[in-house]
Amino acid sequence: MRPHLKKGSAIVNCTSVTMYKGSPELLDYSSTKGAITAFTRSLSQNLIKDGIRVNAVAPGPIWTPLNPSGGATKEKLKHFGESTPIGRPGQPNEVAPAFLFLACEDSSYMAGQVLHPNGGVVVNA
Numbered sequence: 001m002r003p004h005l006k007k008g009s010a011i012v013n014c015t016s017v018t019m020y021k022g023s024p025e026l027l028d029y030s031s032t033k034g035a036i037t038a039f040t041r042s043l044s045q046n047l048i049k050d051g052i053r054v055n056a057v058a059p060g061p062i063w064t065p066l067n068p069s070g071g072a073t074k075e076k077l078k079h080f081g082e083s084t085p086i087g088r089p090g091q092p093n094e095v096a097p098a099f100l101f102l103a104c105e106d107s108s109y110m111a112g113q114v115l116h117p118n119g120g121v122v123v124n125a
Contacts, residue, residue: 007051012102013040015114017060020123033058037114044112053111055102060118063089084119 005011018026019033037056044054061081068077081089098115101107116123 002050002052005047005050005052008105009052010103010107011043011047011052011054012099013054013056014099015040015056015058017058017116017118017121017123019058021121040114041112048111053102053108055107055110055112056114057095057098057102058114058116058118058123059090059095059098060084060116060121061089062095063091081119084121086119088119090117090119 013036015036016029016033018030019037023030037058040054040056047054061084063080067080072080081087095117098117102110102113102115
């Protein structure tokens with residue numbers, strides 16, 4: 001049935017802080033990330049009995065090479081991430097450890113969870 005996923009395997013999905021906060025400018029993106037969060041929780045319930053953990057990471061604004069090519073104005077990019085409590089966008093190296101943690105045995109007691117490296121934005125759910 002799932003020969004590539006054996007007991008002890010981990011699936012880590014990527015959702016977003018916009019799934020929790022919403023975004024009037026990113027309606028389709030926020031909706032899709034909401035679906036990924038629901039998928040993560042449901043799949044976790046489905047696979048945990050087989051010893052397969054499913055979790056997700058919901059980053060906040062992260063500065064990547066995609067940002068300048070994503071259609072935002074230069075003025076908007078200049079202030080990207082300033083609305084977080086930390087006051088700046090995150091860097092990829094500040095998010096990667098969350099993915100690594102959920103993929104490794106150190107998180108063996110976590111299933112159906114979402115980690116939030118988002119610059120201090122408090123989310124509920």
